[in-house]
Every structure is written in structure tokens, then in C-alpha cells.
Amino acid sequence: MTEQTRDPRLVVEVLSEALPYIQRFSGKTVVVKYGGNAMTEDTLIDSFARDMVLMKEVGINPVVVHGGGPQIGELLEKLSIESRFVNGMRVTDAETMDVVEMVLGGLVNKGIVNLINQCGGKAIGLTGKDGAQIRARQLKVEHQSPEMTAPEIIDIGHVGEVEHISTDLIEMLAARDFIPVIAPIGVDAKGRSYNINADLVAGKVAEALDAEKLMLLTNVAGLMNAEGEVLTGLTTGQVDALIADGTIHGGMLPKIRCALDAVKGGVRSAHIIDGRVPHATLLEIFTNAGVGTLITDIPQDPNAG
Numbered sequence: 001m002t003e004q005t006r007d008p009r010l011v012v013e014v015l016s017e018a019l020p021y022i023q024r025f026s027g028k029t030v031v032v033k034y035g036g037n038a039m040t041e042d043t044l045i046d047s048f049a050r051d052m053v054l055m056k057e058v059g060i061n062p063v064v065v066h067g068g069g070p071q072i073g074e075l076l077e078k079l080s081i082e083s084r085f086v087n088g089m090r091v092t093d094a095e096t097m098d099v100v101e102m103v104l105g106g107l108v109n110k111g112i113v114n115l116i117n118q119c120g121g122k123a124i125g126l127t128g129k130d131g132a133q134i135r136a137r138q139l140k141v142e143h144q145s146p147e148m149t150a151p152e153i154i155d156i157g158h159v160g161e162v163e164h165i166s167t168d169l170i171e172m173l174a175a176r177d178f179i180p181v182i183a184p185i186g187v188d189a190k191g192r193s194y195n196i197n198a199d200l201v202a203g204k205v206a207e208a209l210d211a212e213k214l215m216l217l218t219n220v221a222g223l224m225n226a227e228g229e230v231l232t233g234l235t236t237g238q239v240d241a242l243i244a245d246g247t248i249h250g251g252m253l254p255k256i257r258c259a260l261d262a263v264k265g266g267v268r269s270a271h272i273i274d275g276r277v278p279h280a281t282l283l284e285i286f287t288n289a290g291v292g293t294l295i296t297d298i299p300q301d302p303n304a305g
């Protein structure tokens with residue numbers, strides 16, 4: 001429907017319906033993880049940027065943590081650098097780390113910042129190196145292939161896990177009406193850079209900020225079972241079983257783990273939602289429509305002791 005044909009009474013009704021949600025979330029922090037797979041269409045990126053600005057305008061504090069896996073893959077391919085993943089993590093040698101830092105900290109980060117600013121917001125782009133806000137250490141990955149009897153610990157290079165998040169820089173910016181946009185690059189005490197999965201960073205940032213919500217935007221309708229049905233309200237035991245039988249694999253592994261960890265760490269709710277749906281984040285915050293997979297708290301497994 002065009003602006004001219006839209007019934008003004010409907011617009012006012014919709015605005016009025018959003019009032020209780022605006023009141024409920026005003027002053028609260030919402031961490032939005034914007035995945036590289038959800039950034040594929042210009043109109044969707046634009047609607048995402050508008051949503052962040054609208055949230056800020058109604059008094060919510062959005063903090064964006066972005067990915068960019070496909071964009072890193074594209075540049076690596078152009079440079080003829082091979083890339084592979086173990087347990088959803090990119091094996092990152094020194095050469096790959098340089099590309100990761102260029103793509104995430106440069107192209108992708110500044111692209112999102114620019115779009116939010118074009119929509120009338122005040123976005124500031126940062127990596128975890130700014131203010132040393134994402135302290136990281138090397139991630140040791142446990143890997144087991146079918147032919148192995150026991151898992152082995154393997155070194156996948158400059159891949160990090162979050163040791164500590166300093167929130168002062170984010171809080172200072174948010175208090176001055178800026179929207180922080182954070183690239184998932186960490187740094188250790190010796191100044192070494194780490195490539196960290198963006199879901200893991202988003203989860204830790206949400207915990208450190210004591211966020212109301214963590215929204216993980218991706219390119220699927222939510223966490224799905226083998227039949228393709230969206231699952232919601234799962235127990236940790238059910239998640240473990242879905243991982244063991246291979247239903248949850250690849251990029252969904254870090255996503256579900258960080259959602260569970262975030263709610264365990266005090267974030268009120270975590271959502272895995274479809275970034276291909278226009279205005280997915282607003283639908284989640286301002287309406288009753290359930291979008292994607294919701295994780296509120298960790299229900300007790302019936303068989304847990």
C-alpha cells in the first residue's frame with residue numbers, strides 16, 4: 001500500500017496499540033545481533049536501520065552487534081584465500097585475521113553506521129579494540145569426527161572467546177543518544193586481535209549491559225526441527241539432544257548456545273528471529289505476534305536431578 005492509499009485511522013490505531021510496549025521498554029537496553037546472512041537485500045538493510053532509529057526515538061537503547069560471515073567469505077575468495085569452519089567457527093590464520101578485521105571493522109561496520117545515520121539516527125561504529133572493550137582469549141575447540149573414538153582439542157588460530165566486556169564506552173555513547181554499532185573483534189592483554197563469532201559477542205554484551213532483550217537476526221524463521229517447524233520454549237536438554245542428532249548444526253550452534261547463556265546470565269529474553277522479514281525487530285518489540293524462537297528462562301528438564 002502506498003502512503004497515499006493507507007487509511008490514516010489505521011495508522012493511528014497501530015500507533016496507539018504500540019503504546020503499552022513503548023511504555024514497557026522505554027529506558028531499557030535491547031541488544032540486536034545483525035547477522036551477515038540477513039544483510040543481503042538493500043531494502044531489508046534500510047528497514048533494519050529505520051527500526052534502530054525508531055527504537056531510539058521512543059526511548060529504547062538499541063545496541064547493535066553485527067556479523068558479516070558471508071562478506072568475509074566473499075573477500076577471501078577474491079583474494080584466493082581458502083576458508084573452512086569447525087563447529088561453526090572460521091579457522092583464522094594471521095592472513096585471514098587481517099581480512100576479517102578489514103571487512104568487519106571497515107566495510108560492514110561503516111556500512112551499517114552510514115545507513116542508520118542516513119535514517120536520522122546517530123550511530124557510532126566500534127570494534128572490541130576501541131577502549132579495549134572486548135577482552136578476548138584464544139578459543140580452544142573440541143572436535144570429534146565420526147571415525148574418532150574421543151574428541152580432540154584443536155587450535156583454529158586467531159579465533160577468540162570473550163573474557164570480559166567493558167560497558168563504559170557503550171553506556172557513555174547510549175546516554176548521549178548515540179547508537180553503538182559493534183564489530184566482533186576482540187583483543188587480549190598483549191594487543192593480539194581475535195575473530196569472535198558475532199552471536200557470542202552479542203550474548204556477552206547483552207549480559208554485561210543487563211539487557212532486557214537479545215535479538216539474534218538471521219536468515220531462517222527461527223530454530224527449526226528436522227521437519228522445518230520453528231521450535232520455541234526449549235529446555236537445555238532438548239537443545240542438547242538436537243545438537244547430538246545433528247538437527248542443530250553450523251551457524252545455529254553458537255547462536256543457540258549464546259541465547260541460552262544470555263538468559264542464564266540475567267538477560268530477560270533471547271529471540272532468534274527472521275531478519276528477512278521487513279521490520280522484524282519492531283514486530284518483536286511492539287506487537288504480540290510471536291516471531292521466531294523465544295528463549296525466556298531455562299525450563300527444568302523433566303529428568304534433571
Ligand SMILES: Nc1ncnc2c1ncn2[C@@H]1O[C@H](COP(=O)(O)OP(=O)(O)O)[C@@H](O)[C@H]1O
Nearest residue numbers: 035036037218219220223224247248249251252
Ligand atoms: N536447527 C536449525 N534451525 C535453523 N537453522 C539451522 C539449524 N541448524 C543449522 N542451521 C543453519 O544455521 C544458519 C544460521 O546461522 P548463520 O549462517 O551463522 O547465520 P548468521 O549469519 O545470521 O549468524 C541457517 O541459515 C541454517 O542454515
Ligand SMILES: CC(=O)N[C@@H](CCC(=O)OP(=O)(O)O)C(=O)O
Nearest residue numbers: 035036067068069089090197198
Ligand atoms: C570465529 C568466526 O567464525 N567468526 C565469524 C565472525 C563474523 C560472524 O559471526 O558473522 P555472521 O554473524 O554473519 O555469521 C566469521 O569469521 O565469519
